[in-house]
Amino acid sequence: MGQHDDPEKAFTEFFTGPYRDVVQDLDEQYPDERSLRIDWHELDAWDGSVADEFLQKPARMRQFATNALNRLEEASVLGANVRIYNLPEKQIVRVGKYRTRQLGKLLSVRGKVVDMEGVTPYAEEAAFECPLCGTLTRMPQSYGDLMKPNECMGCEHSKPGFRFKREQSELVDLQKIVIIPPDSNLEEPPGSIAFLKNDLVDMVGPGDLVTINGIYETFTGQSESTLSTYIEALDLDIKERTEIDTYGASEIQEFVMDALTEQITTVDDFAVQRSDIVDAVTSEHGVRREEVEDQIDALIEANEIGAEGSKLFDL
Numbered sequence: 001m002g003q004h005d006d007p008e009k010a011f012t013e014f015f016t017g018p019y020r021d022v023v024q025d026l027d028e029q030y031p032d033e034r035s036l037r038i039d040w041h042e043l044d045a046w047d048g049s050v051a052d053e054f055l056q057k058p059a060r061m062r063q064f065a066t067n068a069l070n071r072l073e074e075a076s077v078l079g080a081n082v083r084i085y086n087l088p089e090k091q092i093v094r095v096g097k098y099r100t101r102q103l104g105k106l107l108s109v110r111g112k113v114v115d116m117e118g119v120t121p122y123a124e125e126a127a128f129e130c131p132l133c134g135t136l137t138r139m140p141q142s143y144g145d146l147m148k149p150n151e152c153m154g155c156e157h158s159k160p161g162f163r164f165k166r167e168q169s170e171l172v173d174l175q176k177i178v179i180i181p182p183d184s185n186l187e188e189p190p191g192s193i194a195f196l197k198n199d200l201v202d203m204v205g206p207g208d209l210v211t212i213n214g215i216y217e218t219f220t221g222q223s224e225s226t227l228s229t230y231i232e233a234l235d236l237d238i239k240e241r242t243e244i245d246t247y248g249a250s251e252i253q254e255f256v257m258d259a260l261t262e263q264i265t266t267v268d269d270f271a272v273q274r275s276d277i278v279d280a281v282t283s284e285h286g287v288r289r290e291e292v293e294d295q296i297d298a299l300i301e302a303n304e305i306g307a308e309g310s311k312l313f314d315l
């Protein structure tokens with residue numbers, strides 16, 4: 001055991017002791033700034049066993065930290081998110097190289113964003129109303145099908161045809177992204193799904209290099225014995241973000257033409273897949289996929305290149 005037995009009390013002392021200034025900064029900027037980022041190494045220097053417990057039981061420890069932060073007398077940041085970064089070397093894992101024993105643990109995964117979905121409302125806790133007696137029952141949710149209660153707490157009817165109540169549910173912003181190893185040469189490299197929540201949404205785009213500090217999890221409601229997994233992001237390091245808008249439209253168009261010329265000479269049927277060109281420009285110049293797509297559209301519009309069928313270019 002370390003010096004603290006009660007985790008919530010430990011975090012209260014950490015927030016009012018060594019992390020006092022960081023908490024103060026958040027307090028001043030709240031709610032524009034909504035997250036408190038804990039440097040794991042600072043936590044470790046303060047209390048090694050609390051820091052180690054954060055790696056082993058991240059979901060639980062984060063809840064303790066959040067409770068401590070929300071109840072601080074020194075700051076009023078109710079609803080702020082606790083995030084953790086700068087994890088020790090041993091937690092750093094290559095995309096797709098996780099092991100079963102790492103399930104539920106805190107990992108640091110560095111990858112390249114290759115796919116992303118739009119931001120959607122997600123019910124962390126859904127409220128259901130019984131149509132028979134009006135009692136409200138709350139159910140914590142996980143990604144996938146909406147989980148309804150089995151029985152009404154009020155009239156004890158089983159499955160009375162519960163109605164989902166949005167206003168009484170706890171909704172947050174959610175975004176799903178897919179990352180791959182940043183340096184993979186494979187045609188279809190192993191991808192990992194990561195979920196970003198709250199103020200982590202809308203921060204990255206395709207092509208960005210990110211470090212995700214998060215919990216390795218299995219989806220609930222599995223249909224096969226080989227389980228599908230995801231990373232629940234607790235923190236997103238975007239310092240390695242691909243510089244965007246570095247190139248102007250004409251430069252990107254030049255990249256597209258160069259990639260076309262290069263590919264035309266290597267294929268036999270004098271036609272190049274549009275996606276190959278996008279891939280080439282994205283990986284060679286670090287331009288975002290949408291920007292490349294935009295400029296290809298512009299070139300097609302200007303009749304610089306053809307667009308028959310799936311063929312981008314037809315000599």
Ligand SMILES: [Zn+2]
Nearest residue numbers: 130133152155
């Ligand atoms: Zn009822």
